[in-house]
Amino acid sequence: MKAKELLKKVGIALDFDFEVNEIQMDSRLVQKNDIFVALHGSLSDGHDFVASAIEKGAKLIISEREIEGIATIVNADAYYIMGELAYFFYGQPSDHLSFIGVTGTNGKTSITTLLYQCLIKQNEKCCVFGTNGLYYRNGCISLDNTTPDPLILMRCLKKMLDVGIKTVIMEVSSHALILDRVRHVQFDIAIFTNLTQDHLDFHKDMKDYFNAKAILFKNLKSTATAIINFDDEYGKQLPALTKANVYSYSIHEPSTVQAMNVRLDLYTTSFDIDGYQVKNQLLSMANIYNCLAIYCTMQVLGYRQTEIVELLNQVTCIRGRLEKVYSQDYVAIVDYAHSPGGIINILSFLNELKKNRIITVLGCGGNRDKSKRAIMANLACQHSDIAILTSDNPRMEDPNAILADMTNGLNYSNYYVIVNRREAIKKAIEMARKDDIIAVLGKGHEDYQIIGAKKIHFSDKEEILKAIEGS
Numbered sequence: 263m264k265a266k267e268l269l270k271k272v273g274i275a276l277d278f279d280f281e282v283n284e285i286q287m288d289s290r291l292v293q294k295n296d297i298f299v300a301l302h303g304s305l306s307d308g309h310d311f312v313a314s315a316i317e318k319g320a321k322l323i324i325s326e327r328e329i330e331g332i333a334t335i336v337n338a339d340a341y342y343i344m345g346e347l348a349y350f351f352y353g354q355p356s357d358h359l360s361f362i363g364v365t366g367t368n369g370k371t372s373i374t375t376l377l378y379q380c381l382i383k384q385n386e387k388c389c390v391f392g393t394n395g396l397y398y399r400n401g402c403i404s405l406d407n408t409t410p411d412p413l414i415l416m417r418c419l420k421k422m423l424d425v426g427i428k429t430v431i432m433e434v435s436s437h438a439l440i441l442d443r444v445r446h447v448q449f450d451i452a453i454f455t456n457l458t459q460d461h462l463d464f465h466k467d468m469k470d471y472f473n474a475k476a477i478l479f480k481n482l483k484s485t486a487t488a489i490i491n492f493d494d495e496y497g498k499q500l501p502a503l504t505k506a507n508v509y510s511y512s513i514h515e516p517s518t519v520q521a522m523n524v525r526l527d528l529y530t531t532s533f534d535i536d537g538y539q540v541k542n543q544l545l546s547m548a549n550i551y552n553c554l555a556i557y558c559t560m561q562v563l564g565y566r567q568t569e570i571v572e573l574l575n576q577v578t579c580i581r582g583r584l585e586k587v588y589s590q591d592y593v594a595i596v597d598y599a600h601s602p603g604g605i606i607n608i609l610s611f612l613n614e615l616k617k618n619r620i621i622t623v624l625g626c627g628g629n630r631d632k633s634k635r636a637i638m639a640n641l642a643c644q645h646s647d648i649a650i651l652t653s654d655n656p657r658m659e660d661p662n663a664i665l666a667d668m669t670n671g672l673n674y675s676n677y678y679v680i681v682n683r684r685e686a687i688k689k690a691i692e693m694a695r696k697d698d699i700i701a702v703l704g705k706g707h708e709d710y711q712i713i714g715a716k717k718i719h720f721s722d723k724e725e726i727l728k729a730i731e732g733s
Contacts (some may be wrong), residue, residue, distance in 0.1 A: 266278075271346070292318040312325065315508045323335065344413050349446045355422075359427065362377070363478055365435070370434075371392055372554060374433055376552060380573040383576070388431060406697045409434055431526065450487070452488050479504040493551070495516050511554035518558065519535060521550050529543070529545075531543075535571070541575055542575050543578065553577075584597050585597070587594070587723050593700065594699060600626075621648045621698060623652060624703045635664065651680070652681065652683045652685075657715075661723070683722075687702060709721040
């Protein structure tokens with residue numbers, strides 16, 4: 263596309279022209295005839311790399327501020343301009359796809375993954391954007407954010423169109439909604455899971471956090487469908503905020519779809535829905551809610567009840583979500599739970615099933631919501647026989663300072679503090695007795711630790727197995 267034509271679409275007049283090769287916000291990726299958008303980020307400032315981008319062949323610079331000695335198009339909202347440019351440059355790809363969005367504190371990855379499993383078995387041409395990256399039948403692309411920024415999103419959507427994808431399943435984070443990353447996406451179905459304390463480093467309070475999530479539902483068209491967990495107090499507020507058709511699901515409250523006769527153990531979960539029994543290997547009450555959300559979604563998509571139940575009976579466990587790593591004389595699991603609500607869900611379920619002790623390994627992330635640290639440590643001690651408090655992506659913070667926040671005012675004696683996560687996991691395995699449950703929480707599927715600005719390979723699952731082999 264010609265630069266003049268592209269810039270005109272976003273209200274910018276250009277007095278010269280060239281064939282645009284790409285739009286970039288990472289100077290390392292710039293090639294000849296690219297447009298480089300300089301943005302001030304949390305870790306680096308794109309304005310510092312403008313000269314490098316020009317040297318690599320950038321033909322046009324869009325920046326948030328003037329740069330001495332360099333001609334740029336200056337716009338205070340260069341991030342917004344970048345999103346608009348991407349939308350038009352890649353041929354408005356979001357206009358040609360159907361979208362299913364999932365938001366909430368817990369359950370987003372599980373629902374999107376399980377829904378993808380169901381739709382793929384029905385030969386639907388679909389993909390998933392989320393915590394585990396962008397994946398589809400023939401490939402996977404890693405992503406830096408759960409919901410990508412508008413440039414990466416439009417670029418990926420164009421690729422999905424090119425490979426024949428029709429339906430996009432997307433985790434929609436509160437950050438993405440506040441930062442307007444999905445402004446060119448019209449969701450046909452939006453799912454709300456739950457809301458518990460998280461991300462209060464970004465949102466000023468729970469009301470602000472809820473209002474961010476509510477943006478997804480406020481923006482739905484009247485022809486769209488909102489699928490809402492009615493057992494969640496925040497979920498009950500959403501029908502009044504949306505023009506869309508509302509489906510509700512629950513275990514306790516009256517709703518469109520309700521689970522009955524719930525039965526749980528460490529190997530299977532079963533419940534009745536609309537007179538049919540669902541039975542699969544997913545564990546915990548949280549996964550019943552996930553299955554209910556999927557059941558509603560599949561109904562909206564036009565599938566019969568018998569088809570949906572059969573698909574739900576076939577879904578398999580999700581990597582890093584209540585994943586059993588070892589289950590012989592004792593059980594060791596990993597889970598991504600990293601918020602107070604997630605921890606309560608996991609440990610409440612394990613307490614209902616335990617035959618002996620629960621030993622929990624838990625850390626809190628650096629440069630994230632500090633107010634939840636003591637809460638999470640308190641919950642781990644309250645709902646475990648032994649808690650081992652450790653590091654989890656300390657980032658730019660001192661791990662000892664994070665642990666000091668976690669133990670501040672902690673009125674329990676059933677815990678250890680071990681800064682090194684590898685040693686913490688090893689300690690839990692060394693302590694294990696017959697019929698114990700070891701729960702290593704916080705990282706789940708992640709295979710790294712972020713220490714300082716570096717990502718270092720680290721897998722809870724691998725560390726558990728190494729500790730077992732060495733014990």
